[in-house]
Amino acid sequence: MRIPLWLEMSNRRVLVVGGGNVGTRRALMFRRAGAEVRVVAKWFSDKLAEAAKKDNGIRLIEADAGNEEELEPHVEWADIVVIATDNEGVNNLVWRLAEKHRRLVNDATNAERTQVVVPYMGEAYNGGLKVAVTSEGRTGVAARNALQRILKCLERDEELRLLYDVMARLKPVLKKHVPIAKQRIPLYYEVEDLVKPLITKLEPMDEILGRIADYLSNRFKEMGLRVDRDQLIQELLRE
Numbered sequence: 693m694r695i696p697l698w699l700e701m702s703n704r705r706v707l708v709v710g711g712g713n714v715g716t717r718r719a720l721m722f723r724r725a726g727a728e729v730r731v732v733a734k735w736f737s738d739k740l741a742e743a744a745k746k747d748n749g750i751r752l753i754e755a756d757a758g759n760e761e762e763l764e765p766h767v768e769w770a771d772i773v774v775i776a777t778d779n780e781g782v783n784n785l786v787w788r789l790a791e792k793h794r795r796l797v798n799d800a801t802n803a804e805r806t807q808v809v810v811p812y813m814g815e816a817y818n819g820g821l822k823v824a825v826t827s828e829g830r831t832g833v834a835a836r837n838a839l840q841r842i843l844k845c846l847e848r849d850e851e852l853r854l855l856y857d858v859m860a861r862l863k864p865v866l867k868k869h870v871p872i873a874k875q876r877i878p879l880y881y882e883v884e885d886l887v888k889p890l891i892t893k894l895e896p897m898d899e900i901l902g903r904i905a906d907y908l909s910n911r912f913k914e915m916g917l918r919v920d921r922d923q924l925i926q927e928l929l930r931e
Contacts, residue, residue: 694809696824702726707766709757709786710776711736714800718774718810719743723750732757732766733777758782760789768793772808775799803829812839816846817856854891858900859884865927869912869919879911901928 706722708715711733720743723729731740732753744750755762758781767773767789775786775797783801790797798808811826812835823842827835846852862883870876886907890900905924912919 694807694828698822700726704728704771705769706730706772706774707732707770708774708776709733709763709782710774710778710800711740711752712776712778713737715774715776716740718776718798718800719750721810722772722774723747727772730766730769732763758785760785764789767795770795772796772798775801777801812836814839814843816843817853820860821846821856850894851891854894854897854900855887857897858887858891858904861901861928861930862904865908865924868927869917870915875915879908882911883907901925904928 701722702725704727706719706727706729708719708722708729708731711731715731715733716737716739719729719731719740723743728749728751730751730753731744732755734754734756736744736752736754740750741752744752753766757763757777758779763785767786773786773790773795775783777783777786778801780801783799787797787799787805796808797806798810799806800810806829809826809828811824812832813822813824815822823839823846825835825839825842859880862880866876866879870879883904886903887900890903902925905921905928908924909919909921
């Protein structure tokens with residue numbers, strides 16, 4: 693069973709076995725996410741070689757990936773191992789070593805044994821909402837087209853965009869004044885119920901935030917908190 697997760701890759705270590713087009717895409721993707729990347733291969737694409745010249749976070753190791761003694765230390769080093777060669781024997785060796793050392797595997801050649809799925813990814817609302825789609829190897833074409841349709845739908849949805857903007861402003865304000873999660877979380881749902889009718893009417897942001905400030909100032913008084921409406925308005929208006 694696979695669980696969809698967003699992983700923080702800063703300071704994580706990724707080994708890519710294979711320096712061709714697929715290995716290049718995977719290596720650069722993980723590096724952009726902040727990982728330290730090693731690529732083991734007999735040769736490397738021009739794009740990967742050029743990137744490695746400019747970035748010390750990408751290390752290219754010219755070696756025979758089919759040599760177990762040479763490869764194993766690199767597998768031990770990694771948190772995630774990417775299999776990206778067209779040599780079945782090499783791929784099976786990498787898989788076996790990764791299993792031996794309990795490393796997570798992204799196998800670009802075999803979707804069935806992939807443990808870390810690399811989906812098609814996109815962003816909406818100026819990067820504030822991230823979307824990932826995968827068919828788990830069945831058809832990347834359909835997954836890519838599905839992502840494009842989802843993003844178009846999100847960008848056209850004015851109500852959802854407004855809800856996103858409102859609740860994104862609300863969250864830091866509630867976290868500031870109500871640090872205890874079990875007290876804070878019910879307030880999110882209360883405010884959601886309050887603003888949805890206003891958002892359906894596409895009321896101006898100032899009007900919606902004013903209603904939220906009115907509501908929260910009263911709720912805070914009930915909770916024994918002293919936060920006046922004007923202060924809440926100012927906090928909600930901050931970007």
